Amino acid sequence: MNRYLLTRLLSMIPVVLLVTLFVFVMGRLIPGDPLLQLIPPEEARTLTADQLQRMRQAYGLDDPIAVQYANWFVGLVQGDLGNSIRTQQPVGHLIIQRLPVTGQLALLSMMISLSIGIPLGVLAALRPRTTTDSIASITALIGVSMPNIFLATALIFIFAYTLRLMPSGGFVPFASAPLESLKYTLMPALTLGTGLMGSVMRITRTSMIEVLNLDYIATARAKGLGERRVIFRHALKNAFIPVLTVIGLQIGGILGGSFIVEQIFAIPGVGRLAVNSIFARDYPMVQGVVLFIALVYLAVNLIVDLVYAALDPRIRYS
Amino acid sequence: MKTATRFLSTLLALTLLLAFATTVVAQDQPTRGGTLVVAYETEPHSLAPWRSGDANAHRVYNALYDNLVEQLADLSIVPSLAHSWDVSDDGLVYTFYLRDDVVFHNGEPFNAEVAKWNMDRWADPADGYIFGLSTDIVSSEVVDEYTFRVNLGAPDVKFLIDVANKLRGVLPMGAVEEVGEAFSFNPVGTGPFKFDAWITDSEIRLVRNDDYWQTDERGEALPYLDGIVFRTLPDASTRHTALVTGEIDMDTIVAPENTADAEARDNIAVYNEPGVGYIALRLRSTQPPLDDVRVRQAISWAVDREAVNQAAFFELAFPGSTLYSPPTPGFDPDYEPYGRDLEKARALLAEAGHAGGFTMDMIASSPINQIIAEVLQANLAEVGIRVNVQLLERGSFLDGIVQRQHESYVDRITGRTDPSDYYGHLECDATYNGHDYCNPTVDQLAMRDGRSNYSDLQDPERLALYRETERMVMEDAPLVILVHPPYVFAWNADARDIVVTPAGRTFWTNAWKN
Numbered sequence: 001m002n003r004y005l006l007t008r009l010l011s012m013i014p015v016v017l018l019v020t021l022f023v024f025v026m027g028r029l030i031p032g033d034p035l036l037q038l039i040p041p042e043e044a045r046t047l048t049a050d051q052l053q054r055m056r057q058a059y060g061l062d063d064p065i066a067v068q069y070a071n072w073f074v075g076l077v078q079g080d081l082g083n084s085i086r087t088q089q090p091v092g093h094l095i096i097q098r099l100p101v102t103g104q105l106a107l108l109s110m111m112i113s114l115s116i117g118i119p120l121g122v123l124a125a126l127r128p129r130t131t132t133d134s135i136a137s138i139t140a141l142i143g144v145s146m147p148n149i150f151l152a153t154a155l156i157f158i159f160a161y162t163l164r165l166m167p168s169g170g171f172v173p174f175a176s177a178p179l180e181s182l183k184y185t186l187m188p189a190l191t192l193g194t195g196l197m198g199s200v201m202r203i204t205r206t207s208m209i210e211v212l213n214l215d216y217i218a219t220a221r222a223k224g225l226g227e228r229r230v231i232f233r234h235a236l237k238n239a240f241i242p243v244l245t246v247i248g249l250q251i252g253g254i255l256g257g258s259f260i261v262e263q264i265f266a267i268p269g270v271g272r273l274a275v276n277s278i279f280a281r282d283y284p285m286v287q288g289v290v291l292f293i294a295l296v297y298l299a300v301n302l303i304v305d306l307v308y309a310a311l312d313p314r315i316r317y318s
Numbered sequence: 319m320k321t322a323t324r325f326l327s328t329l330l331a332l333t334l335l336l337a338f339a340t341t342v343v344a345q346d347q348p349t350r351g352g353t354l355v356v357a358y359e360t361e362p363h364s365l366a367p368w369r370s371g372d373a374n375a376h377r378v379y380n381a382l383y384d385n386l387v388e389q390l391a392d393l394s395i396v397p398s399l400a401h402s403w404d405v406s407d408d409g410l411v412y413t414f415y416l417r418d419d420v421v422f423h424n425g426e427p428f429n430a431e432v433a434k435w436n437m438d439r440w441a442d443p444a445d446g447y448i449f450g451l452s453t454d455i456v457s458s459e460v461v462d463e464y465t466f467r468v469n470l471g472a473p474d475v476k477f478l479i480d481v482a483n484k485l486r487g488v489l490p491m492g493a494v495e496e497v498g499e500a501f502s503f504n505p506v507g508t509g510p511f512k513f514d515a516w517i518t519d520s521e522i523r524l525v526r527n528d529d530y531w532q533t534d535e536r537g538e539a540l541p542y543l544d545g546i547v548f549r550t551l552p553d554a555s556t557r558h559t560a561l562v563t564g565e566i567d568m569d570t571i572v573a574p575e576n577t578a579d580a581e582a583r584d585n586i587a588v589y590n591e592p593g594v595g596y597i598a599l600r601l602r603s604t605q606p607p608l609d610d611v612r613v614r615q616a617i618s619w620a621v622d623r624e625a626v627n628q629a630a631f632f633e634l635a636f637p638g639s640t641l642y643s644p645p646t647p648g649f650d651p652d653y654e655p656y657g658r659d660l661e662k663a664r665a666l667l668a669e670a671g672h673a674g675g676f677t678m679d680m681i682a683s684s685p686i687n688q689i690i691a692e693v694l695q696a697n698l699a700e701v702g703i704r705v706n707v708q709l710l711e712r713g714s715f716l717d718g719i720v721q722r723q724h725e726s727y728v729d730r731i732t733g734r735t736d737p738s739d740y741y742g743h744l745e746c747d748a749t750y751n752g753h754d755y756c757n758p759t760v761d762q763l764a765m766r767d768g769r770s771n772y773s774d775l776q777d778p779e780r781l782a783l784y785r786e787t788e789r790m791v792m793e794d795a796p797l798v799i800l801v802h803p804p805y806v807f808a809w810n811a812d813a814r815d816i817v818v819t820p821a822g823r824t825f826w827t828n829a830w831k832n
Contacts, residue, residue, distance in 0.1 A: 030713070030714075031713060031714040031717040031718075032711075032712075032713020032714055032716070032717055033713070033716065033717060033720070036713075036716040036717070036720060037712070037713065037716065038363055038369075038370070038448075039371065039448060039449075040372075040716065041716070041719065041729060041731065041743060041750040041752075042595075042729070042730055042731050042732050042733075043371060043372055043373060043731075043732065043733060044371070044449075044742065044750065045449075045734070045739045045742040046452075046742035046743075046745070046748060047742070047748065047749040047750055048747070048748070048749060049747065049749060051448065051449075051749075052749055054448075055448060058446070083499070086363050087363060087364060087502065087503075087518055088364055088366070088369065088499045088500075088502045088503075089502070089503055089518065094518060097517070097518070156555075156556070156559065160559055160563065161559050161562075161563075164563055167560075167563075167565055168556050168559040168560050168563070168565070169551055169553070169556045169560065170520070170549065170551070170560075170565070171520060263552065263553075264553065264556075265556075266520075266549075266550065266551050266552065266553070266556060267520075268517055268518065268519040268520035268550075272519050273518070273519060276519060279711075279712060279713065281713050
C-alpha cells in the first residue's frame with residue numbers, strides 16, 4: 001500500500017512538470033502583452049518604446065523564454081512561485097488567500113448536489129419507469145443541461161433584484177460572519193451544484209438498478225433483511241463506486257465552473273483569479289493557478305482510488 | 319518674481335473644492351461616521367503610485383495620498399501639502415513652501431527632505447515610476463526644513479498639473495525604502511484615509527486618518543467618514559442591482575442602459591456630464607486605400623454620429639467630430655470639421671478612384687465598441703465601403719495596435735483634461751499610434767508647448783496653438799471622432815459631498831453619509 005502510494009506520488013511529478021511547461025509556452029505564444037494591459041491606450045497619455053522597454057526589464061520579461069522558465073523553475077523548487085505582474089503580490093500568497101473562498105463554494109455546492117442527487121437517484125431506481133422515476137430523471141436532465149450562466153442570471157434576477165432576499169454578488173469570509181457568508185455563497189453554490197446534482201442522480205440511478213438486480217440482493221431479501229437495510233447497507237454501498245468516480249471527476253467540473261460563476265457573482269476565489277490573470281496575461285499568476293489546479297486534480301484522483309479500496313474489499317493496491 | 323506667489327489658505331482650497339463640486343448640494347450639516355461602499359469595474363493594479371496609473375487607482379490614491387498641490391474641477395491649481403509656491407520670472411525655478419503640521423500614517427514626518435526625495439524619484443526615469451515627470455528637471459534642493467526648490471531646464475506650464483496628478487501622491491521615504499515593491503499592499507500616505515486591507519479582486523478597505531491635517535470650514539476635523547470600502551464588481555448589471563438594493567453606496571461607472579433607471583429613482587443621485595475623451599474609428603493611414611487622405615475624409619463624412627450615440631449610449635454622449643471634448647480648454651464650439659454628408663463622401667471617394675467602394679476590416683474589443691462598429695458598417699455601406707467587423711480579445715487587440723496591424727479599429731481614450739493630452743497616440747513613434755500616422759508639423763507644434771513660457775494653461779496664445787494643431791490633424795483625418803462619452807456616476811442620495819471632476823476623478827475628503 002505504502003509502495004503504491006509512493007509510486008503514485010512520484011508519477012505525479014512529470015505530469016505536473018509537463019503541465020507547467022505547456023502552460024508556460026502556450027501563455028507566451030498567444031498574442032497579448034501583460035505590460036500593455038497595465039498601461040492601456042485609454043489611460044496612457046503617451047507611451048514610448050523606451051518606457052515600455054524599461055518596464056519589460058523591471059518585470060523580468062526581456063529575457064528569452066527558456067531563461068524565464070528556468071528562473072521560474074528554480075523559484076518553484078525553493079517554494080517561490082514569483083510575483084504577480086498585475087498586483088506585484090506573491091503568487092503563492094494570492095492563491096492561499098483565495099483557497100478558502102473557492103473551498104467553501106465547492107463544499108457547499110457538493111453538499112447541495114449530493115444531498116439532492118443521491119436520494120433522488122435511489123428513489124428513481126426503486127421505482128423504475130414510474131412517474132416518480134420520470135420526474136426525478138427530468139429534474140436531473142434539467143440540472144445537467146442548464147448552462148451556469150443562465151441559471152446564475154435567473155437566480156440574481158429572482159432572488160436579488162426582484163425579491164431582494166439575497167445579495168447579487170460579493171463575498172464575506174466565513175470566519176468573520178458565518179451566516180452572512182452562507183448568504184453570499186448560496187446562489188453561486190446552487191448554480192454550480194445543480195449540474196453536478198444531475199450527473200450524480202443519473203449515475204446513482206443506473207448503478208442502483210444494476211446492483212438491485214444482482215443475486216446477492218435477492219439473497220439478502222430472501223434471508224428476511226429489512227428493505228431499508230438491503231437498500232442502504234447492501235445495495236447503495238456497492239452502487240457507490242461509479243458514483244464516487246463521477247464525484248471525483250466533478251470536482252474538476254466545479255473548479256472549472258467556478259471560473260464563470262465566481263466572475264458573475266464577483267466572488268474572489270481561485271477561478272476569478274485565474275480568469276483575470278489570463279486576460280491580463282499575468283504569466284506567473286496563470287502559471288501558479290494552473291499548477292495548483294493540476295495538483296488538486298491529481299490529489300482528488302488519488303483519493304478516489306484509495307476510497308475504492310475502502311468501499312470494495314476486493315480492490316487492493318500493492 | 320512673477321505673479322505666481324500664492325497664499326491661498328487651505329480653507330480657500332476647501333471652499334473652492336466644494337464650490338466646484340458637481341454633487342448634490344448638501345442642505346444640512348455633515349454628520350460623522352459611516353462607511354462609504356464604492357464599486358468599480360476593475361481594481362487598481364497596484365497601490366504603489368509608481369506602478370499604476372489607471373482611473374480606479376486614482377480613486378484610491380485620492381483617499382490615501384496628498385499631493386504638493388491639487389487641481390480642482392475647474393482645472394485651477396490650489397495648495398495642498400505645499401501651502402504656497404513661487405515661480406521665477408523665466409519660469410525655470412519653482413520654490414515650494416510646505417506645511418509643517420503633516421505626518422504620514424506611519425508617523426514619519428513630512429518635510430522638505432521628503433518632498434525633494436519624492437520630486438527626484440518622479441524626475442528620474444531610472445527610479446521606477448512608469449510615468450515620470452515629462453518636465454525637464456535639472457536639480458532640486460532643500461532650502462530649509464519646510465522649503466524646497468526645483469530647477470527646470472526649460473519652462474513648462476504643465477509642470478504643476480503633473481505635480482497635482484495623483485501619481486505624484488507624496489510618499490514616505492522610510493517606508494518605501496524599507497519595503498520596496500511590497501509598498502503596493504502596505505501603502506502609507508498623508509491622506510484622509512489609512513490603508514486597512516486589500517483582498518484582491520474583492521475589496522480595498524480604508525479607515526479614517528484621525529490625525530489628518532485638513533479641517534472643514536468650521537475648523538472641525540476631516541474626514542467625516544469612518545472609512546471607505548472600494549469593491550470590485552465587474553458586471554454592470556450586478557453593480558446597478560447592488561446600488562438599487564443599497565448594498566453599495568456608489569457606482570463609479572454606470573452603464574448607458576442603466577442610467578435612465580438610476581435617474582428615475584429618488585434615492586439615487588446621478589452625475590451625468592460630458593467627459594474628457596472620445597471614441598474614435600482609427601484608420602491605418604499608410605495602407606491603401608486608406609493612405610489617400612480623401613478616402614479617410616470620405617469615411618468621416620459618411621459616418622452617422624447621432625446613430626452611434628443612439629445605439630451605444632442611449633443618446634447620453636456628445637456626438638461630435640472634434641478632437642477635443644467640450645470641457646477641454648481649447649474646445650471650440652463653433653468648429654465642426656465633419657458632419658454627415660453622403661454626397662460629399664461619394665464625391666471624395668470618386669476623386670480618389672474608389673467610386674465603387676472597397677473592403678475594409680474594422681476591429682473592436684468590447685461589446686459597446688462592437689455595437690459602434692456595426693453602426694459604422696451600415697453607414698459606410700451606403701457609400702459602397704464594405705466593412706468586416708471583427709471582435710478581438712483585449713490582449714490581441716492591444717498587440718495589433720502596437721504592431722500597427724489593424725486596418726481600422728474602434729477605441730476610446732479617457733481622462734484628457736489638457737489639449738496636449740490628445741496627441742500622445744498621434745506622434746510618429748508613439749507605441750499606441752495604431753493609425754501609423756506621422757505628421758512632423760503636428761509633432762513639432764505639440765512639442766513647442768513645453769518650450770514656451772506661458773503664464774498658465776489657458777494662455778490664449780497656447781490655446782490658439784492647440785486649435786491650429788487640432789485643425790491640422792482633423793484635415794489629415796487619421797481618426798474619425800465619433801462621440802465624446804459622458805462620465806456617469808450614481809450614488810445613494812444619503813451619501814453627500816462626493817466630488818466628481820470632468821476628468822472622472824473622485825474626491826472623498828469632504829464626503830459624509832446621512
